[in-house]
Amino acid sequence: MKPPRILIIAGSDSGGGAGIQADIKTVTMLGGHPMTAIAALTAQNTLGVEGVLPVSADFVLKQIDMVASDIGVDAVKIGMIGSPDTAQAVAERLEAMEGVPIVFDPVMVASSGAVLADEATIAAFERLTAAATVVTPNLPELEVLSGMSATSLDEMEVAARALAERTGTTVLAKGGHLRGPALTDMLVEPSGKVSRWHGERIDTPHTHGTGCTLASAIATVLGRGRALKDAVWTGRDYTRAALLAAPGYGAGHGPMGHALGVVPFEEIHR
Template sequence: MTTRPPLVLTVAGSDSGGGAGIQADLKAMLALGVHGMSVLTAVTAQNSRGVHGVWELPEEAVRAQYRAVVDDIGVHAVKTGMLATAPLVETVAELLADTDAPVVVDPVGVSKHGDPLLAASALESVRKRLLPTATVATPNLDEVTQLTGVRVERETDMRTAAEAVLAYGPRWVLVKGGHLPTGAEAVDLLTDGTEEHWLRAPRHDNRHTHGTGCTLASAVAAGLARGLAVPEAVREAKAYVTGAIAAGFALGEGIGPVDHGWALRR
């Protein structure tokens, strides 16, 4: 009998263009040797040029999907992405609080193209209900500002940003510094308030980076499901995403996706 791979559940919105959201999550999970499962929170009409429409699912549909998977199949890690509204954030937070598995929270606020994916009215629910469930929270710099008001303009500001996010209760926070003008390196900070891990990787001159945040959070969840400690899971995830960014390809007329299968074709 074939050995069952680790099980990872993504709770997120869809991307009809296939570069981000549920589609990116499942591709990354497959590439990293885990079995991906999904709870759809919203449907987006999306392509390389932006988000053209969003339709949230009812809370009962999200709850039913989650319970169907977790109660029968089980789960070794959960990743959350686009949750869209306060009622959906509250619903997912309630489900996560009752699940005995590590949780990676990607507090998605806007798309790569600048389109809003989280209602302003949902921010307090993210702060007070969702972040306390997180084993690892993975905000980018815009999401840090949206959640905490802290603006990161230089590398040294990332420590202040991490402290502000940790105040809401996640065990670890990974502040993603990819948008910082730090020259040849992309710098992230992982910390639990005691340990600090500064993660550096070459910055690739490639505009096709759609789905980077979804992919990184999914890769971290895959590592946790395989039993890795948080620092090791994050380190492996950053290496995977760095390769995916380097291999990102043009798609449509706008920003193309990272290449989730790059390592499979080496």
């Protein structure tokens, strides 16, 4: 079976921990073929973001059209968008891709606290959310998208239900920002059906790129034609394994260990 073709629309992370770099590593590790439409460039490391350079909407669309017209697309992952014009243009392109699963990670703030989407761009996220198969907000992002508080599991569910009902899109609400030793994520469908995943919190500062990694893993599994719940299971398992394998680089929020501590080429060709 050929690897699923995953189109990644996101920003570049010069530190290699999140964004396009994390997406490519995740898709590759899960057996997919990553393709990219870079929507923004960033100058950053584990301590913060020093600069953001958005790519024009026309050039983002050109990247999408070039790979889609020749190679084809089995699933799409959207991350950092860069500008409201790009958000609207990408949404219009994706609305025309009938039958292609779309995973939207509504990136607003980096792990370091740097703002990666202004108010106008966030306002344009409504259309991207409606075009997506699933949207994967953390709690601060869920609060912005839903316009509701999400400071507890109960509030998280209410906000996710409201967002799913309003947009017609399934919401994977990530509970990592809640305090406590356990972590709960919940998948809320427009029908009101809720699925929950519980796990022990991994105590590490090296969490840069967790949202990108999870969304890209989900997109890769969906690109194989598997069900959304299966994709979430696999995505969460891989993300947790990468957290545990973090190499410990940098003085701030360091990158995860996407290769899981192995060198597969050497293992196969020894």
